[in-house]
Amino acid sequence: MTENTILLVDDEAGIRKVLGISLADSGYTVHTAENGAQALRMFKKITPAIVLTDIKMPDMDGIELLRRIKEENPDTEVIMFTGHGDMDLAIKSLKYEATDFVTKPINDDVLEIALKRARERISMRQKLKEYTQNLEKLVEEKAAKLLEAERMAAVGQTITELSHTIKNMADGLKGSIFVLGKGIELDNKKYLLEGWKMAEGNLEKIRNLSLDLLNYGKYADVHFSVCDPNTPAKEVVKLMQSKAKDKGVALKMELHTDLQPFCFDQEAIHRCLLNIVSNALDACSEAKAGGKGKKVVVKTLPAKDWGVEYQVIDNGSGMDEDVTQKIFQSIFSTKGTHGTGIGLMMSKKIVDQHEGIIKVKSKKGKGSTFIVRLPMRIEAGA
Ligand SMILES: Nc1ncnc2c1ncn2[C@@H]1O[C@H](COP(=O)(O)OP(=O)(O)OP(=O)(O)O)[C@@H](O)[C@H]1O
Ligand SMILES: [Mg+2]
Numbered sequence: 001m002t003e004n005t006i007l008l009v010d011d012e013a014g015i016r017k018v019l020g021i022s023l024a025d026s027g028y029t030v031h032t033a034e035n036g037a038q039a040l041r042m043f044k045k046i047t048p049a050i051v052l053t054d055i056k057m058p059d060m061d062g063i064e065l066l067r068r069i070k071e072e073n074p075d076t077e078v079i080m081f082t083g084h085g086d087m088d089l090a091i092k093s094l095k096y097e098a099t100d101f102v103t104k105p106i107n108d109d110v111l112e113i114a115l116k117r118a119r120e121r122i123s124m125r126q127k128l129k130e131y132t133q134n135l136e137k138l139v140e141e142k143a144a145k146l147l148e149a150e151r152m153a154a155v156g157q158t159i160t161e162l163s164h165t166i167k168n169m170a171d172g173l174k175g176s177i178f179v180l181g182k183g184i185e186l187d188n189k190k191y192l193l194e195g196w197k198m199a200e201g202n203l204e205k206i207r208n209l210s211l212d213l214l215n216y217g218k219y220a221d222v223h224f225s226v227c228d229p230n231t232p233a234k235e236v237v238k239l240m241q242s243k244a245k246d247k248g249v250a251l252k253m254e255l256h257t258d259l260q261p262f263c264f265d266q267e268a269i270h271r272c273l274l275n276i277v278s279n280a281l282d283a284c285s286e287a288k289a290g291g292k293g294k295k296v297v298v299k300t301l302p303a304k305d306w307g308v309e310y311q312v313i314d315n316g317s318g319m320d321e322d323v324t325q326k327i328f329q330s331i332f333s334t335k336g337t338h339g340t341g342i343g344l345m346m347s348k349k350i351v352d353q354h355e356g357i358i359k360v361k362s363k364k365g366k367g368s369t370f371i372v373r374l375p376m377r378i379e380a381g382a
Contacts, residue, residue: 003122005028005029005030005031005046005049006048006049007031007033007039007046007050008032008033008053009034009039009052009053009054009057010032011057015054031048035057036059036064036068037060039053040072048076049076049118050077050079050115051078052079052081053065055081055082055086056083062080062089062093063089063093066093066098070096070097077099079099079101079111079114079115079118080093081101081102082101082104083103083104099117100114100118101114162213169202169205172198172201172202173202173206175198176201177199179191179194209340212340212343212346215346222268222353223381224379225380226261227261227263227264229259229261229262229264229308232266232273233253233255236298237277237298239274240274247281247282249296250295250296251277251281251296252295252296252298255299255300256299256301256302260307263377264354264374264377265353268353269350269372269374272372273310273372275343276343276344276347276370276372277296278343279370280370281296281314283317283367284296284316286317287315287316287317294315295314296313296316297312299311305375307375308374309371309372310372312370313369314368316367317364319360319362327360328344330345332344332345347372351372351374358371
């Protein structure tokens with residue numbers, strides 16, 4: 001909208017000329033039209049902020065013009081020129097939200113007052129618009145701050161959990177040093193060996209924790225390339241055989257032979273499955289009967305609308321409802337100093353990056369099935 005532009009509409013050439021000059025003198029850019037149709041055409045072209053129009057004109061009268069202009073742009077200020085005895089028309093124009101009336105013959109001072117009112121309304125509307133925009137911006141900023149606060153709270157919680165884990169490990173180390181000390185003091189080889197073994201175990205845990213943490217930060221990006229979905233499953237089962245044997249658990253795989261290769265991050269999915277299988281083996285050796293009759297099966301399956309479905313099935317300790325709620329969310333572990341609780345958090349992060357799903361079905365004392373589905377992605381890239 002052009003703030004300082006006025007469209008002056010009157011069928012009398014004399015009025016157009018005289019008023020046009022005086023308005024231009026007052027600093028307005030003035031366009032004139034001699035009838036409603038011409039006025040409408042010009043209005044659409046120059047979008048003036050203010051229209052001055054005679055109320056009585058042949059063909060399209062002032063009221064009709066007012067109505068059509070308000071239809072085009074309701075913010076336009078329209079001032080009507082009325083003759084004596086046009087009161088009915090003037091009142092009618094109120095219905096269509098004319099800004100003001102000025103009676104003919106036009107008195108410059110009266111017109112100036114009407115124009116001033118129109119300008120005030122324009123600037124008020126402008127201010128209101130700015131105010132609303134500022135308000136919107138403010139709301140946006142506030143929302144962003146809230147989000148950041150929420151994120152910081154989550155970080156805080158993670159740090160708390162992490163500190164707990166580290167403290168447990170430190171306690172473990174302290175314990176080993178105590179046993180070692182006793183061994184030295186009493187010159188007892190059995191204590192020395194025991195302490196040494198404990199220290200080794202604890203060091204290994206600290207090493208694993210730092211590696212997990214490093215990985216968690218490091219693999220912020222995933223790299224998609226065309227891969228065979230059976231490959232990471234095969235690799236993981238092979239890699240985990242010796243751990244399975246140590247724990248007396250049978251680790252098997254059942255791979256579907258007809259799966260199409262598609263784009264995913266093979267290394268990331270390898271890590272994801274490794275965590276899940278490692279947990280399944282732990283669950284089996286933890287179960288009441290130890291590793292006896294315990295088995296873990298890694299399956300790949302086709303799934304409608306997905307690239308692949310991985311299943312890791314164990315008949316180990318299982319979990320109750322309360323535990324299944326927590327396992328993907330944060331650093332949560334029931335393994336005391338044996339686990340960091342980062343494993344599944346990382347697995348979930350990887351699956352999320354693939355826009356896949358990870359879920360678990362579990363029954364306390366019976367076992368668990370972890371399911372990972374990856375979408376059939378066709379573009380490679382990061
Ligand atoms: N197959 C499973 N059967 C029973 N419980 C499981 C199974 N998988 C995971 N859990 C539970 O979920 C918890 C979290 O697993 P997660 O892999 O995140 O951490 P973790 O194994 O304890 O430690 P780590 O960081 O060394 O992997 C485990 O402590 C365990 O209680
Ligand atoms: Mg784990």
